[in-house]
């Protein structure tokens with residue numbers, strides 16, 4: 525019986541993924557797998573049996589992925605599973621930043637007499653601009669960025685996008701112009717950020733970058749708060765360089781601030797996205813536990829192999845510096861990612877690998 529620990533509330537759909545060989549719960553002290561959404565795992569001590577953590581979501585900044593790799597724990601995420609939900613919120617962000625829809629609605633609810641007449645008299649204070657014909661810069665053209673780009677094209681925007689590792693340009697709407705980071709930043713009326721929060725993207729949007737933007741630019745951040753330097757951004761709002769900032773990551777330094785629209789991390793909070801993420805995360809755990817297949821891992825390479833009837837499978841997690849040693853093992857199918865590597869060996873017998881971080885016989 526495999527024990528899967530839930531560190532957060534996960535969509536009930538997850539139950540459909542696990543058969544009677546699995547138990548799901550919150551109390552296990554030595555689980556085989558973990559399902560997590562936003563629970564902070566920085567201090568999590570790896571238990572003996574733990575082989576994998578699956579995050580029901582895209583961002584993994586709440587999980588110490590490198591430390592987990594060193595302990596032989598594969599960390600999965602669910603890229604794309606909530607992309608449509610985030611895309612829809614970005615499109616909403618374009619509108620609420622362009623026109624004071626939120627301010628107008630709040631105001632009209634305070635008017636208790638002559639409502640219609642007062643509305644007509646006072647509404648000009650909430651007027652705004654249209655997105656049609658404007659230029660949207662998309663930073664990061666992964667699952668979410670691509671959907672946003674496509675939707676914006678269909679709304680009549682000119683779209684330019686930047687991605688240092690464009691995964692599959694063929695999935696991009698042909699009207700999207702791929703450009704350098706500098707070009708995107710310089711030419712966009714609206715900039716939307718869709719890169720993960722990692723060391724190199726911390727404060728990616730800082731005063732230097734903001735200075736090269738168009739005057740009156742609108743910035744949307746549904747990726748992670750830390751990617752934008754808030755002090756620099758607020759200074760740019762004061763001078764009018766930045767017209768509005770829409771951010772889905774609340775913190776003390778953004779709430780109740782001039783021309784900043786803060787949302788309570790609603791990007792992936794739709795029924796559909798929560799179901800999709802839960803099912804994808806659960807399936808990845810099952811496929812790894814039972815077959816050793818790795819698809820969307822952030823700390824180990826992708827490696828998928830059909831089971832061979834009658835053969836025993838040894839899964840080997842190793843340091844990439846041991847690559848040549850593992851390549852000399854008969855029948856080993858091998859892949860590496862960064863400092864770590866993974867091999868599947870189907871043979872008549874399980875094999876011993878004394879230099880491995882972890883081996884599993886399945």
Ligand code: MLT
Pocket residue numbers: 561562580581582583584606747791792
């Ligand atoms: C993500 O990382 O997938 C989104 O920000 C939503 C979430 O954190 O669950």
